[in-house]
Amino acid sequence: MSSVAESSAAGDPVTGVSGGGDRDEGASPIENIDWGLAATVGKRIARPGPRVTRYTADRARAELADAAVRAEAPVREVTGLADGLAVPTAQILDRSGWIDAAARSMPAMLSDEGLVAQQPEIKPHGTGVTGKIAGAQAGGLLAFLSSAILGQYDPFSLDPETGEPGVLMLVAPNIIAVERQLRVDPSDFRLWVCLHEVTHRVQFSANPWLTDYMRSNIGALTGDEDESVTDLVSRVTGALRSDKPREKGVIGLMQLLQSPEQYEAFERVLVLGTLLEGHADHVMDAVGPAQVPTVAAIRAAFDQRRSAPKNPLQRLIRALIGMDAKMAQYIRGKAFVDHVVDRVGMDLFNTVWTSAETMPRMTEIDEPDQWIERVLS
Template sequence: MSGSSAELTVGRTVDWRFAATVGAKLARPGPPATDYTRNQALEQLAAAAREAELPVREVTGLNEGNAVTEARIVDRPGWIRAAAQSMRVMTGGTDKPSGFVTGRVTGAQTGAVLAFVSSGILGQYDPFAEGGGELLLVWPNVIAVERQLRVSPSDFRLWVCLHEVTHRVQFRANPWLADHMSSALAVLTKDGGDDVTEVAARLADHVRNRHTQTDPNASGVLGLMRAVQGEPQRRALDQLLVLGTLLEGHADHVMDAVGPAVVPSVATIRARFNQRRQRRQPPVQRILRALLGVDAKISQYTRGKAFVDHVVSEVGMQRFNTIWSGPETLPLPTEVDEPQRWIDRVL
C-alpha cells in the first residue's frame, strides 16, 4: 500500500512526528471524568467492541472467520498520534521529510487540523495501522456525546461499537478495499505538474458553471478541489468519495439493523444523534467544518445509508454483498443517489 510506485508529494513534505506533537498539544481537554468513570468507560468500550462482532457478522453476512481483535481505547492525543502515523503510511511519507522548514510548517498545519478533528471522533477503524488494521475508540468523546444526548451509556457505547466494528469487518472480509483506497490516494496526492494556465482555466469554468451544477460534490471546497484537478485526480477523488459513502452508509445501516434486541434504546439514540448532526453550528465552527469536509462526511452517512437501505430492501443482504466483489461492482458516482441503477447494472 505505502509501497506504491506513484510519486507522492504530500507524505514527503510533512513532518508527521511534529504534526503528532503539535496536534497533541493543541487538542482540547476532554470532559471532566472521575477515575471511576474513566475506568468504567475503558472497560465497557473494550467489552462492547468484542460483543458487537458477532451481531455485525450475522447481519452483514461478512464472516471472515478470523479471531476478534481487541480494540485500542485512546484519548484525544492518542488518536492524533495514531492518525498522524496512519496518514504517513497512506501517503508514503517517511520520518524525515524532504525539507526541514517545509516539513515543520506543514506538520504544524496538519497537527492543528488533527487537533480540531480529534474532539469529534468517536471511533475509527484504521486499515493502514502498522502491523495490520486496528480499531480505535476515543473514550472522552464517547462520554461527551452520551452526556449531551442524555442516553444510556452502556447502550450508546455498544451502538458506537456496532458502527466501528462494521468497518473492521468490511476491511477484514475484503482485503482489496485497503489497496483500492491506497491506489486512489496515490493518484490524488501525486504531483500532477499541471501548467498554471490549465489550472486557472479549470477554475474559471467552475466559477461560470457553479450555478447550474446539481452534483453535491461540485459545491463548496470539494468543488474547488475538483475544479483545479486533472482528470485522473478527479476520478481518484470520486473513487474515494463513493467508497467512503458506501462504507459509512453500510455501517449506519448495520447499526440500526442489529436493532433493539442488542441495543434496547436504539431508536432514541438514533433520533437524538441525527438531531445532533443537523444542529446549527457557530460561524467559526461552520467554516472549519466546511474547510475540513465534515459536512461532506455527514452527507456521506445520509446518502450512503439511503443507498444501502434501498438495495437491501429490494434484493436482500446476500445479493447486496455482491458489492464487495471488487472495484468494478462498487457503485458509480451517478448510482449513489439512484440505487436502482446499480441494481440494474450489477445484479
C-alpha cells in the first residue's frame, strides 16, 4: 500500500489507463490493462540498480530481513496496535521483483474475490489492442517507480509463505542507492525504513476493515462512468466558471475531471493515505532514538532529499502521477498525528482506527483539534 521512496513516498499510485472500443463492459480502467505485458515492459526498460559486489548485496538482503523482524516489537509498543499475529518474513526484492509484485497486486486490489494469493504467473486481465496499449503505458510507470520505491506493504495479497493477509516488501538496490547518496549509516537506515513499512503492516493487520475500505473507495474512484464526453466538458466548464473554491495542483485537477461521487472517493483515499503515511512517519521518529542511534541525521538528510529540486523531466512525471501530492501526505499527515498524540496520547489517538466515521475529514487533517472535538468529545 504505502511506501518510502527516493523521490516520493509511495507506495503505490493507482494507475487507471482508459482504452477504446474493445474494453470489457462494466470493467474499471485498471482491469483493462495487460499486466503481464506491463511487467515485461517495465522490467525491460527499468534502470539498473547501483553496482554492488555479491557480498554487499547478500549482506544487505540478510540485514533487511533481520531489521524487518526487529522492527515489529518497538512498532507494536509505540503504536499500541499489537495485533498478536506472528511476525512475517519480509520479501527482499530487486527492481524486477518489485515490478512483478506490483503487476500482481494492482488487479488484486480491485478483485471481488477478496484477498488474492500471489501466483507465479501474472494474469493479463486486459485483452485486445487496448489492453496491450494500456499494458505498455503501465509498464513505463512501473519502470519509473521501481527505482523510487524503498519499501511497500501490500494488504491486498496473501503472504505466499504463511497464507496470512498482507505482503511486506523491501527493494534492496534502492535502499542501498539512497543510503549511499545520503551518506548515512547503512544499518541504521535499513532499520529506519523497516520501521515505516512494518508500521503499515501493523495498521492493516490490527484493523482488517481498512483493506476493504481502501478497495471499495479505489473501486469507486477507478470505476467506469456513463458520463459522455459532452457531459464531462459541460461539467468542467461549469466548474471553471463557478466561484466555488477548488484545491490547487493535482488535487484541483481531480476535482475538475471527476464526477462528484468519484471525487468523494478520491478524497477518502487521499485522507486515508495521509493518515497512514503520517502515522508511519510519526512512529519512525518516536521509535527512532531508542532503536536507531543516528535517526536525527537520517531524518535531516532524508527530508532534505525530499525537498531537493528535480530536473524538468522528473517534475513532469511527478506532476502527472501525483507524487508531489503524495509528498504533502507525509508532511500534513505527520503534523496531524504529532498534534493529536501530543494532546491526547496514543491510546485515544487510536480511536481513529475504529471505523470510516472516525477517520479524519479532509479539513480536519490541517485542523486536528476539529477531529478531537468531533470524535473524542
